[in-house]
Amino acid sequence: MREELKGGKTFRTALEAAYTRVFTTIFDANATTxxxxxxxxxxxxxxxxxxxxxxxxxxxxxxxxxLFVTRTVMETISLKxxxxxxxxxxFKNANIDFLRRRKIAYYVSLGLIILSVVALMINKGPRYGVxxxxxxxxxxxxxxxxxxxxxxKALMDIGFKDATIQRYTGTNIFLIKVKESExxxxxxxxxxxxxxxxxxxxxxxxxxLVGPAVSKGLQVRALWVVFLGMIGxxxxxxxxxxxRFGVASVIALFHDVFIxxxxxxxxxxELTIPMIAALLTILGYSINDSIVISDRIRxxxxxxxxxNFDTVVNRSLNSTLGRTIITSLTTIFVLLALYLFGGRVIHxxxxxxxIGVVVGTYSxxxxxxxxxxxxxxxxxxxxx
Numbered sequence: 003m004r005e006e007l008k009g010g011k012t013f014r015t016a017l018e019a020a021y022t023r024v025f026t027t028i029f030d031a032n033a034t035t036x037x038x039x040x041x042x043x044x045x046x047x048x049x050x051x052x053x054x055x056x057x058x059x060x061x062x063x064x065x066x067x068x069l070f071v072t073r074t075v076m077e078t079i080s081l082k083x084x085x086x087x088x089x090x091x092x093f094k095n096a097n098i099d100f101l102r103r104r105k106i107a108y109y110v111s112l113g114l115i116i117l118s119v120v121a122l123m124i125n126k127g128p129r130y131g132v133x134x135x136x137x138x139x140x141x142x143x144x145x146x147x148x149x150x151x152x153x154x155k156a157l158m159d160i161g162f163k164d165a166t167i168q169r170y171t172g173t174n175i176f177l178i179k180v181k182e183s184e185x186x187x188x189x190x191x192x193x194x195x196x197x198x199x200x201x202x203x204x205x206x207x208x209x210x211l212v213g214p215a216v217s218k219g220l221q222v223r224a225l226w227v228v229f230l231g232m233i234g235x236x237x238x239x240x241x242x243x244x245x246r247f248g249v250a251s252v253i254a255l256f257h258d259v260f261i262x263x264x265x266x267x268x269x270x271x272e273l274t275i276p277m278i279a280a281l282l283t284i285l286g287y288s289i290n291d292s293i294v295i296s297d298r299i300r301x302x303x304x305x306x307x308x309x310n311f312d313t314v315v316n317r318s319l320n321s322t323l324g325r326t327i328i329t330s331l332t333t334i335f336v337l338l339a340l341y342l343f344g345g346r347v348i349h350x351x352x353x354x355x356x357i358g359v360v361v362g363t364y365s366x367x368x369x370x371x372x373x374x375x376x377x378x379x380x381x382x383x384x385x386x
Contacts, residue, residue: 014080021073023301030242031293032065035286037234041227042282053279057286096320100367101312101375107368111257114361118264128267131274132166137181138188141208142195144174153178156194164272175207227278228259231285239289243296250373251292254365258288262358266350276351284358287333291326291366298322299371311378315371323367330363 036058043054122128132139150169153176157165166179180191188209196204232252240248259281266277298318306314337359340352 017073017076017080021069025069027294027297028065028068030238030297031290032061034235034238034289034293036061037238038231038282038286038289041231041234042279053276057283096323098320098323099316100319101316101372104368104372104375107364107372111261111365111369114261114264115257117268118261121264121268125267128263128273129270131272131277132179132181134273135181137179137211138191139208139210140178140180140188140191140195140206142176142178142192143205143207144176144199145203146200147174148176148198150176152198153195156198157191160190160194162191166274177208228281228285231282232256235285235289239293239296243300246374246377247296247370250370250377251289251296253373254292254369255285255288257365257369258284258358258362261361262354265357266354269353271350271353274350276348277354280351280354280358283355284362287355287359288362288365291329291362292370294325295319295322295366295371299374311382312375315375319367319371326363326367330359333359 039054039057039061042057043051150167154165154167157163157167157178157180162180164181166177168177169175170177178191178195180187192206198204232255235255236248236252238248239251262281262284263273266273271277295318298321299315302314302318302321306317309317334356337352337356340348341356344352
């Protein structure tokens with residue numbers, strides 16, 4: 003709508019034109035993320051399935067809000083004879099030659115990928131959490147209030163500094179995960195946890211051993227989830243756009259996920275089921291941005307028939323730059339709040355998403371369009 007107003011249209015006319023043009027973009031962006039959510043649900047386990055359901059409901063609600071609720075609000079505003087509306091603009095009349103800098107972007111991406119490979123080689127792969135390595139899951143219920151950090155310190159004192167502790171909201175029940183599975187070690191943990199009860203009732207409603215076979219199966223399943231997510235997105239983007247855009251988008255997705263995985267490994271973070279959910283969320287976010295830019299390129303190819311392909315792509319990147327930056331910043335603000343104030347339970351999850359959003363924003367601007375342009379140079383599909 004901002005672009006329609008910038009073109010000199012009245013508020014009412016700009017509103018009608020904007021919602022007419024935006025439907026396919028919003029539909030495609032949400033559909034690709036929905037594909038990832040379906041695959042998450044189909045191949046995921048308990049917590050991941052719950053996340054997939056929540057993500058799907060959020061997508062449907064977001065789609066409805068974007069197309070109907072916001073339009074109703076804007077049409078109500080238009081009835082007040084408003085002729086124009088000032089909107090935030092980071093880049094006014096942006097004219098950056100992104101494609102001229104694409105080789106620099108390639109080198110940056112290559113450097114980050116090499117860094118990720120080195121990190122994974124040094125650590126002999128990702129640092130798998132108890133979900134993937136096998137270990138002990140224990141639920142402890144206290145009659146009186148016990149602080150999470152008190153439990154964490156007690157476990158650290160007996161050598162379990164990497165124990166995962168999660169408190170169920172509104173209760174004194176905690177889920178604890180450790181990588182040890184020897185009976186005598188478990189007895190020591192239970193004895194330590196009982197001592198924190200201060201002579202009150204302490205129960206262990208759940209004790210579960212995750213064996214090596216189960217954890218190995220989860221590793222394979224996690225890889226399949228990410229792989230099938232990419233294949234599903236490739237098929238959809240190919241159908242809606244072209245095979246070139248599909249391949250470029252999937253390369254960018256692999257780029258984003260691999261670099262994020264490398265950085266979280268470098269930072270000593272464990273790869274857990276919530277982390278897999280974070281990586282799949284990054285897939286959805288990254289493809290969302292790529293879809294918006296690809297849709298604008300497709301639209302401009304029809305309008306700018308006399309311009310060469312590079313000019314069309316550059317114009318498209320510049321016209322969507324403001325939207326890309328604003329969307330990324332608002333997402334980063336929310337994730338920063340989660341990272342700083344959300345507690346240890348979602349600390350690693352929000353950290354992975356923060357890295358993924360930054361890398362995904364970069365790849366949607368520099369990677370997808372650059373690959374499509376270089377492909378067009380080698381095998382042209384239109385006149386220059």
